[in-house]
Amino acid sequence: MRYPKALGLAILVLAAPAWGQRAKSAAYDSSQKVKFSGIVTRIDWVNPGAFFFVNVKDSIGTVENWAVEFGNPLDLEKDGWKSTSLHIGDAVNVEGSPARGPARQALATSVILAKTGAKLFVPSNKPVAKLASQPAPRWPNGHVRLGPPPGKKGYWGTPSSTVLVEETGTKIPMNRDGLLANIEDADKVAPFQPWAKAVYEYRQRTLFKDDPYNRCMPPGGVRHFQSPYGFQFVEQPDIDRILILIGGGDRNWRTIYTDGRPVGHKDELVLTYYGTSTGHWDGDTLIVETVGFNEKFWFTNGGLPHTEALHLTERFTRPDLGTLKYQVTVDDPQTYTRPWTGGWTIRWVPDEEIQEYFCEENAESTFVR
Amino acid sequence: MRRRVFHLGCLLACLGLAVSGIAQQGHPLTGTWNGDWGTTPTQRTQLTVVMNWDGKAVNTVINPGPNSAPGMVTVDVVTWMVHIEGDLKDSSGKTVHVVADGKLEDLGNYHRTIEGTWRQGGATGNFKLTRD
Numbered sequence: 001m002r003y004p005k006a007l008g009l010a011i012l013v014l015a016a017p018a019w020g021q022r023a024k025s026a027a028y029d030s031s032q033k034v035k036f037s038g039i040v041t042r043i044d045w046v047n048p049g050a051f052f053f054v055n056v057k058d059s060i061g062t063v064e065n066w067a068v069e070f071g072n073p074l075d076l077e078k079d080g081w082k083s084t085s086l087h088i089g090d091a092v093n094v095e096g097s098p099a100r101g102p103a104r105q106a107l108a109t110s111v112i113l114a115k116t117g118a119k120l121f122v123p124s125n126k127p128v129a130k131l132a133s134q135p136a137p138r139w140p141n142g143h144v145r146l147g148p149p150p151g152k153k154g155y156w157g158t159p160s161s162t163v164l165v166e167e168t169g170t171k172i173p174m175n176r177d178g179l180l181a182n183i184e185d186a187d188k189v190a191p192f193q194p195w196a197k198a199v200y201e202y203r204q205r206t207l208f209k210d211d212p213y214n215r216c217m218p219p220g221g222v223r224h225f226q227s228p229y230g231f232q233f234v235e236q237p238d239i240d241r242i243l244i245l246i247g248g249g250d251r252n253w254r255t256i257y258t259d260g261r262p263v264g265h266k267d268e269l270v271l272t273y274y275g276t277s278t279g280h281w282d283g284d285t286l287i288v289e290t291v292g293f294n295e296k297f298w299f300t301n302g303g304l305p306h307t308e309a310l311h312l313t314e315r316f317t318r319p320d321l322g323t324l325k326y327q328v329t330v331d332d333p334q335t336y337t338r339p340w341t342g343g344w345t346i347r348w349v350p351d352e353e354i355q356e357y358f359c360e361e362n363a364e365s366t367f368v369r
Numbered sequence: 370m371r372r373r374v375f376h377l378g379c380l381l382a383c384l385g386l387a388v389s390g391i392a393q394q395g396h397p398l399t400g401t402w403n404g405d406w407g408t409t410p411t412q413r414t415q416l417t418v419v420m421n422w423d424g425k426a427v428n429t430v431i432n433p434g435p436n437s438a439p440g441m442v443t444v445d446v447v448t449w450m451v452h453i454e455g456d457l458k459d460s461s462g463k464t465v466h467v468v469a470d471g472k473l474e475d476l477g478n479y480h481r482t483i484e485g486t487w488r489q490g491g492a493t494g495n496f497k498l499t500r501d
Binding site: 105193194195197198199202203206210211212295296297298305306307308333334335 | 392393394395397399422423442446447449454476477478495
């Protein structure tokens with residue numbers, strides 16, 4: 001009898017990653033507000049979202065335990081907060097957005113310590129270091145270095161955009177997850193084939209509930225450049241390859257071969273989340289061609305579909321120390337009526353390294369309730 | 370022995386959950402679909418339909434194997450109604466024309482379904498296909 005119980009627990013624990021790093025729009029209803037006070041019963045300082053739990057007593061004395069998500073530990077620590085900034089037994093006043101569905105869970109917009117009135121877990125809004133005036137570092141052969149200058153640390157952090165749309169000069173209102181403010185704008189996002197537009201709209205209407213990224217599947221395609229917690233180029237000219245270490249998602253890496261091999265054809269390749277990438281330099285721009293993607297993921301935030309025919313051409317340019325210009329051309333004739341291009345810039349985070357992040361770390365403790 | 374059973378159970382649970390988490394996210398019809406059709410709830414005939422979107426059409430094989438038949442599939446992406454046609458061989462080897470119309474349900478689910486009406490020769494029944 002012991003074993004079936006253990007097996008049941010194993011299933012619960014394994015099922016939990018399904019909630020690992022849900023897009024905030026899918027998990028919480030920002031149009032609603034919830035406000036409550038209570039006593040902290042537990043603190044989970046884990047990725048992707050730190051939680052504390054509060055016993056809240058209603059007017060007739062019934063106690064309900066609420067889960068409150070209040071930020072990512074890596075971001076909180078950068079802002080000077082620690083797991084000890086709050087203690088079990090503290091009384092807190094919480095305001096936030098409630099979870100979609102029946103769960104007693106909220107995303108905090110304000111946490112106030114009742115005893116002192118101190119506001120907890122507030123971002124520090126530190127000024128961004130001005131790096132644009134410094135030139136891009138270079139290798140002895142003159143190529144731009146995509147990583148840190150010699151003897152320094154750093155990584156690529158905040159992208160200027162976390163969505164991919166066709167560059168047409170038209171601003172399309174949407175949130176950081178790629179959720180359109182107006183579904184009628186779908187046609188402006190990309191030149192979809194009819195089936196692809198219908199799938200895109202379905203994903204939008206269902207608030208990305210089926211997004212494999214929510215279940216900690218790898219952020220393939222361009223998505224690892226949209227995900228939080230950055231990425232790092234590791235250039236290995238002696239073996240003609242560049243690695244991209246991915247700080248977010250499932251903490252993975254991608255390889256770009258620079259040995260002159262042909263791009264290849266998807267039918268000859270093992271289809272993967274990051275595909276098979278070959279790169280070459282055109283002046284100061286690294287041009288990377290990638291094919292061989294599987295269909296088990298969404299290649300960008302927002303739910304744009306793709307097929308195995310997806311071919312990405314990425315252009316990486318570093319005009320100065322602090323800026324990486326990223327441009328990508330999407331060519332998937334089975335999904336889009338023509339190739340199309342989008343892009344954004346990414347900011348250099350000097351003197352720091354990618355922090356440890358695992359997308360499913362708090363899944364069991366928080367969501368299996 | 371008990372420990373082995375436990376470990377095997379855990380492994381199977383892991384595999385099951387892993388499969389349920391890895392969905393095909395491309396064209397909703399692409400993949401292998403299994404199910405059955407019949408004129409009554411008890412008289413059912415097993416069906417396998419393999420579909421693959423090539424960018425212009427859904428290439429389809431009904432019941433792959435020695436008695437396979439090429440199919441023609443179209444889908445209305447507004448209603449997600451799926452139309453299937455093909456020429457199958459019955460048990461006597463005679464060719465019978467099949468026309469089926471069903472609705473694709475739960476688009477984002479790996480185990481999405483198509484359910485509707487199946488007309489084969491002179492018989493009319495219902496069918497349900499589930500994506501493998």
